Amino acid sequence: MTAFASPEAAVAELSKLLAARDWAALAACYDGAPPAVFYDEAAEGHAAGFDRWRHPFPPGWRYLSHEVAGDVANIRVGIDIDQGDGMIQRGLREFRMRKSPEGWRVVSPSGG
Numbered sequence: 001m002t003a004f005a006s007p008e009a010a011v012a013e014l015s016k017l018l019a020a021r022d023w024a025a026l027a028a029c030y031d032g033a034p035p036a037v038f039y040d041e042a043a044e045g046h047a048a049g050f051d052r053w054r055h056p057f058p059p060g061w062r063y064l065s066h067e068v069a070g071d072v073a074n075i076r077v078g079i080d081i082d083q084g085d086g087m088i089q090r091g092l093r094e095f096r097m098r099k100s101p102e103g104w105r106v107v108s109p110s111g112g
Helices: 007-020 023-027
Strands: 062-069 072-084 087-100 103-107
Touching: 007 023, 007 062, 007 072, 007 103, 062 087
Parallel strands: none
Antiparallel strands: 062 072, 072 087, 087 103
8 A cells, every 4th residue: 555745745756657557556546445446548538537536636737736525635636738829728626635644545435
């Protein structure tokens, strides 16, 4: 089981695992059961494929902020995509983490 010193440190490491599609290592970062699917090859929609990433967020996104309530934090991540001519498309996502004596771990989208 993998735990992180802070939510900010977690986002950087999770992004690396997501980019590498290291599902086993990613699953070890969850507090409880990880989601059944991290990435859905069949999903269609966003041109950059962001909707294919189920949890916790697509790779390449960065930490923005977090709010803590008890031992759970709501983490905000985002990405800015320069579309040219001064147009910036922004993406935002949120996911939860839980703090344990070992450190911060991702909470499954089902609440696990």
